[in-house]
Amino acid sequence: AQSVTQLGSHVSVSEGALVLLRCNYSSSVPPYLFWYVQYPNQGLQLLLKYTSAATLVKGINGFEAEFKKSETSFHLTKPSAHMSDAAEYFCAVSDPRNTPLVFGKGTRLSVIA
Amino acid sequence: DAMVIQNPRYQVTQFGKPVTLSCSQTLNHNVMYWYQQKSSQAPKLLFHYYDKDFNNEADTPDNFQSRRPNTSFCFLDIRSPGLGDAAMYLCATSRDPRARGETQYFGPGTRLLVL
Numbered sequence: 174a175q176s177v178t179q180l181g182s183h184v185s186v187s188e189g190a191l192v193l194l195r196c197n198y199s200s201s202v203p204p205y206l207f208w209y210v211q212y213p214n215q216g217l218q219l220l221l222k223y224t225s226a227a228t229l230v231k232g233i234n235g236f237e238a239e240f241k242k243s244e245t246s247f248h249l250t251k252p253s254a255h256m257s258d259a260a261e262y263f264c265a266v267s268d269p270r271n272t273p274l275v276f277g278k279g280t281r282l283s284v285i286a
Numbered sequence: 287d288a289m290v291i292q293n294p295r296y297q298v299t300q301f302g303k304p305v306t307l308s309c310s311q312t313l314n315h316n317v318m319y320w321y322q323q324k325s326s327q328a329p330k331l332l333f334h335y336y337d338k339d340f341n342n343e344a345d346t347p348d349n350f351q352s353r354r355p356n357t358s359f360c361f362l363d364i365r366s367p368g369l370g371d372a373a374m375y376l377c378a379t380s381r382d383p384r385a386r387g388e389t390q391y392f393g394p395g396t397r398l399l400v401l
Contacts, residue, residue: 182326205387216290216376216392217329224387263328267387273319273343274390276328 175200175266179277187285192236192251194280196264199245206247207265207274208238217263223247234258259284289313290393292377298399299367307362307396309377318360319390320352321376329376335360364398372400 180195198204205224209217221232228240238249247264264277291310299305309318317336321329333342335354349371351363364371374397378390 207389209392214295214374214395214397216292216394217378217390218392219389222387222389273331273334278328279326 175204175268175275177264177266177275177277179262179264179280181280182278183281183283185283185285186254188256189253192249192254192258192282194249194262194264194282196238196247196249196277197245198247198264198266200266200268202268204266204268206238206240207267208232208236208247208249209263209265209276210234211261211263211279213260220249220262254282254284256284256286258282290377290379290391292375292393292396294396295394296397296399298401299364300401301369302366305364305367305398307364307375307377307398309360309362309393310358311377311379311391311393312358313379313381313391314357315379315381315391316357317380317382318354319378319380320350320360320362321378322371323374323376323395325373332362367398367400369400372398374398 176199178197207222208220221230223240231237236251261279263279265274293308319334320332323329332346354360374395376395377393380388380390
């Protein structure tokens with residue numbers, strides 16, 4: 174069975190600082206990995222996804238993530254945080270058999286002025 | 287713009303009174319999903335339709351039902367809401383679950399309050 178672990182339920186950074194949100198996965202087959210963002214009282218929006226092409230994936234709003242098979246990780250980064258990045262971030266995994274997405278518990282990002 | 291629409295955005299119901307949440311899509315996607323998301327938790331898949339084929343998750347309570355009368359619309363029926371059913375309900379769509387790494391597109395959600 175697949176699973177996702179997001180380390181840190183809450184991350185706080187200063188505006189302009191590096192954002193690093195951690196995600197580790199467990200999958201018996203090569204996974205597909207996703208990062209979604211959720212703003213308050215909104216649905217989820219796809220930031221980026223990994224589907225076995227390039228291991229460094231660039232997404233919207235300046236975010237990127239790197240798939241590291243040896244570390245079973247798919248951490249999300251952004252060089253410089255902006256106030257508008259404050260939201261809940263979810264990492265999710267599925268596999269080539271297309272079982273439903275399995276979400277992590279989420280990480281709330283706060284950006285301090 | 288193509289999108290996933292959920293109505294209403296906020297729904298208040300009484301304990302035990304049936305309630306229906308609505309989702310529509312203009313993406314012409316084959317698959318529609320319903321998720322339940324409780325406060326500060328990950329979305330939990332309740333069920334999904336692949337075209338007209340209904341797929342229920344094993345741990346979805348019988349209290350939750352769904353209907354998909356056509357490609358564009360999908361409904362979530364809660365037959366006898368309990369206090370524990372208060373949550374955000376998210377509808378999502380995807381083109382084809384058999385396609386590699388398909389993205390799911392989410393609606394804005396309906397927040398259900400049970401009094």
